[in-house]
Amino acid sequence: MAVAVVLVLVALGSVVFHMLSPWWWTPIASNWGFIDNTILITFWITGAVFVAVVLFTAYCIYTFRHREGLRADYEPENQKLETWLGLGTALGVAAMLTPGLVVWYQFVTVPEGAAEIEVVGQQWSWAYRFPGPDGKLGTTDVRYIGPDNPLGLNPSDPNGSDDVIVDGGDLHLPRGGPIKVLLRSTDVLHDFYVPEFRAKMDMIPGTVTYFWLTPTRDGTFDILCAEYCGVGHANMRGTVVVEDAAKQKAWLSQQKSFAELSARGRTAAR
Amino acid sequence: MVDVTARTIETAVPPAEVPDVELYHPKSWLTTWVFSQDAKIIAIQYSMTALTIGLVALVASWLIRLQLAFPNTFSFMDAATYYQAVTVHGMIMVIYLLTAVFLGGFGNYLIPLMIGARDMVFPYVNMLSYWIYLAAVLVLVASFFAPGGPTGAGWTLYPPQAILEGTPGYSAGIILMLASLILFIIGFTMGGLNYVVTVLQGRTRGMTLMRMPLTVWGIFTATVIALLAFPALFVGAVMMLLDRALGTSFFMPAIIQAGEHLKYNGGSPILFQHLFWFFGHPEVYIVALPAFGMVSDLISTHARKNIFGYRMMVWAIISIAVLSFVVWAHHMYVSGMYPAFGFFFATTTLIIAVPTALKVYNWVLTLWRGDIHLTVPMLFAIAFIVTFVNGGLTGLFLGNVVVDVPLSDTMFVVAHFHMVMGVAPILVVFGAIYHWYPKITGRMLNEVMGQVHFWITFLGAYAIFFPMHYLGLLGVPRRYFEIGQTSFVPPSAETLNIFITVVALVVGIAQLVFVFNLFWSLKKGRESGPNPWRATSLEWQTPETPPGHGNWGKELPVVYRWAYDYSVPGAEQDFIPQNEPPSALNGARAAGH
Numbered sequence: 015m016a017v018a019v020v021l022v023l024v025a026l027g028s029v030v031f032h033m034l035s036p037w038w039w040t041p042i043a044s045n046w047g048f049i050d051n052t053i054l055i056t057f058w059i060t061g062a063v064f065v066a067v068v069l070f071t072a073y074c075i076y077t078f079r080h081r082e083g084l085r086a087d088y089e090p091e092n093q094k095l096e097t098w099l100g101l102g103t104a105l106g107v108a109a110m111l112t113p114g115l116v117v118w119y120q121f122v123t124v125p126e127g128a129a130e131i132e133v134v135g136q137q138w139s140w141a142y143r144f145p146g147p148d149g150k151l152g153t154t155d156v157r158y159i160g161p162d163n164p165l166g167l168n169p170s171d172p173n174g175s176d177d178v179i180v181d182g183g184d185l186h187l188p189r190g191g192p193i194k195v196l197l198r199s200t201d202v203l204h205d206f207y208v209p210e211f212r213a214k215m216d217m218i219p220g221t222v223t224y225f226w227l228t229p230t231r232d233g234t235f236d237i238l239c240a241e242y243c244g245v246g247h248a249n250m251r252g253t254v255v256v257e258d259a260a261k262q263k264a265w266l267s268q269q270k271s272f273a274e275l276s277a278r279g280r281t282a283a284r
Numbered sequence: 285m286v287d288v289t290a291r292t293i294e295t296a297v298p299p300a301e302v303p304d305v306e307l308y309h310p311k312s313w314l315t316t317w318v319f320s321q322d323a324k325i326i327a328i329q330y331s332m333t334a335l336t337i338g339l340v341a342l343v344a345s346w347l348i349r350l351q352l353a354f355p356n357t358f359s360f361m362d363a364a365t366y367y368q369a370v371t372v373h374g375m376i377m378v379i380y381l382l383t384a385v386f387l388g389g390f391g392n393y394l395i396p397l398m399i400g401a402r403d404m405v406f407p408y409v410n411m412l413s414y415w416i417y418l419a420a421v422l423v424l425v426a427s428f429f430a431p432g433g434p435t436g437a438g439w440t441l442y443p444p445q446a447i448l449e450g451t452p453g454y455s456a457g458i459i460l461m462l463a464s465l466i467l468f469i470i471g472f473t474m475g476g477l478n479y480v481v482t483v484l485q486g487r488t489r490g491m492t493l494m495r496m497p498l499t500v501w502g503i504f505t506a507t508v509i510a511l512l513a514f515p516a517l518f519v520g521a522v523m524m525l526l527d528r529a530l531g532t533s534f535f536m537p538a539i540i541q542a543g544e545h546l547k548y549n550g551g552s553p554i555l556f557q558h559l560f561w562f563f564g565h566p567e568v569y570i571v572a573l574p575a576f577g578m579v580s581d582l583i584s585t586h587a588r589k590n591i592f593g594y595r596m597m598v599w600a601i602i603s604i605a606v607l608s609f610v611v612w613a614h615h616m617y618v619s620g621m622y623p624a625f626g627f628f629f630a631t632t633t634l635i636i637a638v639p640t641a642l643k644v645y646n647w648v649l650t651l652w653r654g655d656i657h658l659t660v661p662m663l664f665a666i667a668f669i670v671t672f673v674n675g676g677l678t679g680l681f682l683g684n685v686v687v688d689v690p691l692s693d694t695m696f697v698v699a700h701f702h703m704v705m706g707v708a709p710i711l712v713v714f715g716a717i718y719h720w721y722p723k724i725t726g727r728m729l730n731e732v733m734g735q736v737h738f739w740i741t742f743l744g745a746y747a748i749f750f751p752m753h754y755l756g757l758l759g760v761p762r763r764y765f766e767i768g769q770t771s772f773v774p775p776s777a778e779t780l781n782i783f784i785t786v787v788a789l790v791v792g793i794a795q796l797v798f799v800f801n802l803f804w805s806l807k808k809g810r811e812s813g814p815n816p817w818r819a820t821s822l823e824w825q826t827p828e829t830p831p832g833h834g835n836w837g838k839e840l841p842v843v844y845r846w847a848y849d850y851s852v853p854g855a856e857q858d859f860i861p862q863n864e865p866p867s868a869l870n871g872a873r874a875a876g877h
Binding site: 020031052060070086088099117118119122137200201202203212215220221234235239244246247248249 | 537539541554587589590593646653655669673689691694759763764780848858
């Protein structure tokens with residue numbers, strides 16, 4: 015009896031907790047509302063299954079608890095029932111998988127004309143790079159990295175000299191247009207993670223990874239590292255500001271280009 | 285469930301007596317109790333070692349929880365210690381406790397007894413398996429005392445950080461960790477080959493594969509997948525050891541760290557992840573399948589009812605095992621791997637939910653119209669159903685590729701895998717110990733202590749891990765020494781963290797009741813007799829309890845039926861042992877076949 019009651023409480027308590035929980039996702043600030051919707055569908059389906067299974071278990075425990083003279087049924091199998099249960103489960107799974115795959119297709123298909131920016135992770139800080147007036151990011155390699163070339167731009171690549179480098183400041187992104195975020199690391203794995211954006215992706219040294227998003231809401235958001243990267247992992251923070259395109263452009267024009275930074279480096283060396 | 289008559293069996297196979305029994309038994313105290321080749325002794329050695337090192341993992345989990353609830357409070361806790369505790373906890377729980385206790389412990393004890401064999405087929409190799417496992421544990425323990433301490437690379441040991449400065453224990457700890465894993469895999473392979481060959485070749489007369497208890501099916505299948513999966517980890521560990529010790533670049537690309545260009549070039553960090561998870565995902569089922577098998581037998585025995593859909597249960601175990609090899613990259617959706625992999629691995633991952641769900645239905649349908657005895661093993665089995673269903677369902681979030689994107693690397697993942705492969709299988713380990721302890725010792729574990737242990741463990745574990753999902757949903761990342769200042773984590777999350785920690789400490793301390801019970805009942809427990817649960821499977825039909833060396837005395841048992849003849853209509857008792865000849869049945873049923 016007590017066991018059955020506790021199971022009912024566990025099932026209903028979980029639902030109540032879910033309803034009342036003050037811990038819920040952050041207000042979204044990107045186009046990935048589809049992801050939130052898929053999570054909601056999954057919550058509904060899995061929640062219903064969980065409650066049904068636990069309540070049925072509780073019912074069985076109460077109804078078929080041992081009493082003097084009670085004897086269990088003898089029913090080795092019931093293929094019809096098993097087939098129906100299997101089909102029903104397959105249907106529920108398909109109802110979750112289908113939207114999942116559709117949205118994943120969107121997630122991995124970067125829209126034509128998305129603006130490119132680059133985020134570079136290193137133990138334990140973030141740096142950013144925007145293409146300059148030419149609209150192209152220059153090539154990079156870890157072996158070019160030095161005191162006046164923190165992101166390892168190829169000095170002989172003309173596309174790189176006008177690239178805007180933000181090392182140590184906030185990241186500003188324009189609201190409203192799709193952005194392809196190219197991700198690089200110079201040392202270990204990191205992960206560029208802004209909870210409000212929903213999207214995230216690991217950064218791997220030796221490779222360029224990416225994801226895309228359209229920022230949809232103005233605001234200032236935390237950047238965290240979501241892939242363990244050593245003792246400073248939890249301190250690897252940054253800030254991203256989403257604002258309208260004109261403001262962002264004004265901010266961008268105040269940042270230093272690679273050519274300016276390396277010229278300054280040469281002057282300082284002299 | 286076709287009955288084979290005694291006559292056909294007697295003429296078909298030679299008698300099973302061992303002529304030179306005396307030669308076979310050990311002669312000295314040392315070979316009887318220490319360097320024993322008896323699978324039952326080896327099982328106890330494996331289990332006690334695993335539970336002992338498991339206590340280290342328990343203490344590590346307290347350290348983790350204390351830091352998360354009370355940051356900046358404890359002088360003994362810094363970021364390095366925290367990450368070392370996280371790594372040691374995860375590694376011990378998955379490899380050195382759960383894998384060892386299910387396969388080395390329960391596998392060794394139950395396989396020979398349940399299939400009617402005298403022992404494992406290669407007893408000497410079986411003994412070596414344990415001693416190499418012990419060596420692996422000792423090397424792991426040695427890393428705690430190495431300069432720089434144990435590795436703090438996380439249990440996944442992802443390169444490049446695992447072997448670079450900036451990760452605790454990068455100098456010595458990681459080398460000992462990898463060496464220990466290599467030893468573990470060698471030891472496991474020796475034991476694993478034994479379990480597989482014993483099940484295939486050592487079954488007694490009449491014990492067909494489709495009459496085996498599901499416990500044996502679970503352990504057997506888990507062992508097969510472990511033999512296929514562990515080599516991937518072995519290769520990964522050897523290559524990483526070479527990268528660390530000799531400066532090769534299997535997993536190491538060109539790297540600049542703290543302004544210094546390292547000598548590595550051309551390696552692939554993501555290759556390690558594929559190798560790791562090619563092992564790592566089957567590993568989940570290496571732990572889960574034995575638990576599935578044992579919980580089936582617990583439920584059937586204590587509900588006095590045959591397991592519902594036995595054949596479906598067997599095929600579900602086999603299909604889960606096969607599928608477990610094609611889902612590994614669902615751990616890597618945001619790793620930066622080839623994006624189109626997501627379609628394939630999400631589909632396979634969600635397909636695996638179908639056979640898994642069928643198993644759950646069959647457990648619950650076994651309770652339906654049963655005669656449910658709420659013994660301590662049964663309570664643990666029921667708690668397993670609840671926690672496994674919960675943890676399995678959250679797997680549908682994380683397996684569904686795009687849903688995983690916001691949730692991966694958050695506390696949601698931590699909550700999910702603890703519920704599904706921590707709490708649920710451990711509840712089965714407890715249930716199984718309460719269930720089989722009488723066979724191992726001849727005495728029952730104390731019921732009152734068992735009840736106390738059960739309620740605190742079940743409700744406590746649920747209270748720890750269920751709310752934790754919501755921290756992940758909020759966006760709190762995992763493996764964070766402290767969350768510190770953020771714009772999105774409300775102060776109430778701190779309260780929740782304190783709640784979780786307090787419950788975790790209580791649940792941890794409740795395990796001492798269990799440990800005490802294990803020793804107390806050894807002397808003071810009620811005598812159990814050979815078959816206290818009135819169970820059908822062969823281990824309860826041994827001539828001696830605890831069973832002696834060779835298990836069966838002079839003659840091996842002959843099996844006439846499956847392991848689930850509970851409450852057979854017309855039978856006098858509500859169970860018929862597997863070795864009960866058909867003639868002993870009363871009229872109605874015997875005539876019917």
